[in-house]
Amino acid sequence: MHHVVLDQWSRRASPLHRRDPRSKIIPLLIFLVVLATAHRLLPAISAGLFAMLCTALLWARVPLADVLARACLVLPFTLVFAGVSWIAGDPARAEALVMKSYLSALAVLLVVSTTPMPLLLRGIELLGAPRFLLMVTQFLYRYLFVISEEAQHMRKAAVSRGGSFRAAAGALAVLFARSYKQAGEIHNAMLARGFQGRFRPLSAPHFHAADAAFLVCASSAPVILRIALERFV
Amino acid sequence: MAPVIEVHDLHYHYEDGTAALGGIDFQLAEGEAVALLGPNGSGKTTFALHLNGLLRGRGSVKVCGLEVNKENAVVIRRKIGLVFQDSDSQLFMPTVIDDVSFGPLNQGLDPREAAERALAALERVGMASAAGKAPYHLSAGEKKRVAIAGVLAMQPSILVLDEPTTFLDPPAQQALISVLGGLPQAKILITHDMPFAQALCTRAVFFEKGKIAGEGTVSELVERFGWNGNLRQ
Secondary structure, eight states, X not given: OXXXXXXXXXXXXXXXXXXXTHHHHHHHHHXXXXXXXXXXXXXXXXXXXXXXXXXXHHHTTOOHHHHHXXXXXXXXXXXXXXXXXXXXXXXXXXXXXXXXXXXXXXXXXXXXXXXXXXXXXXXXXXXXXXXXXXXHHHHHHHHHHHHHHHHHHHHHHHHHTTOOHHHHHHHHHXXXXXXXXXXXXXXXXXXXXXXXXXXXXXXXOOOOHHHHHHHHHHHHHHHHHHHHHHHHO | OOEEEEEEEEEEEOTTSOEEEEEEEXXXXXXXXXXXXXXXXXXXXXXXXXXXXXXXXXXXXXXTTEEOSTTTHHHHHHHEEEEOSOHHHHOOSSSHHHHHHHHHHHTTOOHHHHHHHHHHHHHHTTOGGGTTSOGGGSOHHXXXXXXXXXXXXXXXXXXXXXXXXXXXXXXXXXHHHHHHHTOOSEEEEEOSOHHHHHHHOSEEEEEETTEEEEEEOHHHHHHHHTBOSSOBO
């Protein structure tokens, strides 16, 4: 499969990978709030936050250039709104949109590429997110791979028979139908193994002193950076 | 020996009105292994789904003396372990060990005991080394073995396996024969693999157009229906 890069990165070994998911989720939220509410000196704050993220990515031993490129995936959406702002005569807003969306995506990618999705979801659950929502996310994530693999097989089959865009559109309909069928089969498989509406976890993550120390440092770093820049520059 | 499964006059129609089962009478004795043979679409899987209440038709289905109905579903699903045809539908948890522990945890075992059972089941099918892997990283044959382990971990009284040898290479098929042959449980094997059925089953039932068209030993039915596992002669 060619679509498991993030998952592979998340299963690497580094001090950042070893941290409890909660100690990464909380700083991420703080980072996003600091970024979203920054107005004055935004370019300088963005540069500082960008440097922080790059340092963390290097520390996590994930390929920096690849992650930076992947974060660009948000830009096509953002550029539309940035373009509208630019045309409306507000270039500063356009720049802010691009900077904030790119850095937000990069921060999320940092957490996702250093935390396996099951642990990440478990961390979010332990922080009080609704279990039902997380269950749906877990299934979406799990079957994204199945559907993606299915789609790759269907694409290969279409291409090998001289497939066209019309054929691809038809394949999409088939893919949806197969996904729907599979959802029913998953439900049956769960019931057959005694599922009664609640997932029972095999183990819970443990929050150590090192996680607490990381949580404090990672949460305070963007706040200190912004305060320092706004006060002294 | 006392029957562990008793089915009497079972009828089932799909939502579009197609008759899937037309008056099935069937018994399975304690410790007995029976092969369900017959062409695709003859009702074998539909029949199996009635045994733990995933489908409900007209007629009587009893498992270990209990009528299969909504009230008894939870108890009956502890007694019957069903391995589905499509392993992707059965492996829905984030990691192999989580998936194999899913059934034991639902049976009320504490996490440590559930993990021990899961590891023992994985050991039995030669997949202990994959315990920490994500299911989507496994090959089709490995997924099948993990799916079988998921059911073995529940230690059911009856095993129902739908096409268990699909995607397994010959050594893995041999290993599965050894594993299943060593289990004391009563078994129903839905299969097109005649050597596999012959190695494990003392009795076979031939399904055709939703009805039982014949019963006997595997070789008798192969002879009688010209059923060599590939083409009808």
